[in-house]
Amino acid sequence: MSTSRPLPLDRRRVLRSLLGLNLIGIGGCTTGQSPRQAYDPIPPLAPVRARTDRIFDITVCLRPFRAAGPRLETEQLGDTLVIHNYGHGGSGWSLSWGSGTLAVQMAMAASPRDVAVIGCGAIGLTSAILAQRAGARVTIYARDLLPQTRSSRATGSWTPDSRIALSSATAPGFPARWEQMARISFKAYRAYLGLPGNPVEWNDRYILSDIPWDQAARQKSADPLGFAEYGDRIRDITPPYDILPENSTPFPTRYVRRSSSMMFNIADYGHTLLADFLAAGGKIQRMAFFTPADLAALKEKVVINCPGYGARALWKDTSIVPVRGQIAWLIPQPEVDYGVIYNDVLMLPRSDGIVVQALSGGDMRGYRNDSETPDRQDAESAVATIAGLYARPWRIS
Secondary structure, eight states, X not given: OOXXXXXXXXXXXXXXXXXXXXXXXXXXXXXXXXXXXXXXXXXXXXXXXXXXXXXXXXXXXXXXXXXXXXXXXXXXXXXXXXXXEEOOTTOHHHHHHHHHHHHHHHXXXXXXXXXXXXXXXXXXXXXXXXHHHTTOEEEEEESOOXXXXXXXXXXXXXXXXXXOOBTTTSOTTHHHHHHHHHHHHHHHHGGGBTOTTOSEEEEXXXXXXXXOHHHHHHTSOOOSSOBOOOGXXXXXXXXXXXXXXXXXXXXXXXXXXXXXXXXXXXXHHHHHHHHHHHHTTOEEEEOOOOSHHHHHTSSOSEEEEOOGGGHHHHSOOTXXXXXXXXXXXXXOOTTOOEEEEETTEEEEEETTXXXXXXOTTGGGTTBTOOOOSOOHHHHXXXXXXXXXXXXSOXXXX
């Protein structure tokens, strides 16, 4: 039985900044949910072979953050109706089905037979599939296809309110719209669980600390901008977390919390989406766009615009702020089926590699940094942190 009490609300918010994540599967320890008073048995946990010589790639993604939240609205360009669907911050994969649903509803109000989709990332692919399901013939126009898109470099966690907006900048109805998008997306992902390649799956996440949670929270600075957090609105679909007793896990740290979270194996998941789109008759044309007039020149007169961070240049949309994120990729270990957050570093196993990502700085990490050049030193430092965890006495279960 757990004897620990939930953190006071203000400390939870600070701890959320410490972890640098919103709904990454750590449940109430970051957004106000009480822990369960009993815990399930700990399954066998294999150690991670965290060594810098096992880094086989370093990738960088620019998240397209907008203080007001994603741009979901229509614009008329001559005789072309453009539906904007971009600016999802760190929540593109997580909100893609819900955001696409709203965009397609706007598009199909004109009853078009043919629809163009700009962009072949998370938002573009799902919008295209949803437009097909609504009865349209769809062509995707994009310069880059998966796996070259920025979306393919994402962490792959269910994080529907990660850098989604600033609380002070959103319209009054945005929290309800966010909830609608999150619930639609969450339900849509149910159809991808259990498919070959595990494009979508659930796994356990362990949050580890060498010091009491209250002390850890006091050592971290609060979020200076006020990023929006809406986790309480979907608490009914967010698993609770466990505070695990000391010595009940193989981990060498004294303080351990556990929850379960949905994740996306993006290589498999993106391939599945692309195959579904093509199997339904979808077409793809490689094309670069430099001005809005290029969209108006397309033969399709209803266009769903999903350029992600590219909207900053294409639409001269300076409301798009880059938030840089970097992943160090370790050689896959199929026996590792759980995630870890330790000393501001995330370890997340995927079928295409083990993600290691530094989280120090919380939501402010990478803010307004538009560099896509990998930082080898930062990658090795993050891997060294995980290596240090597993170098300590490990109780193999």
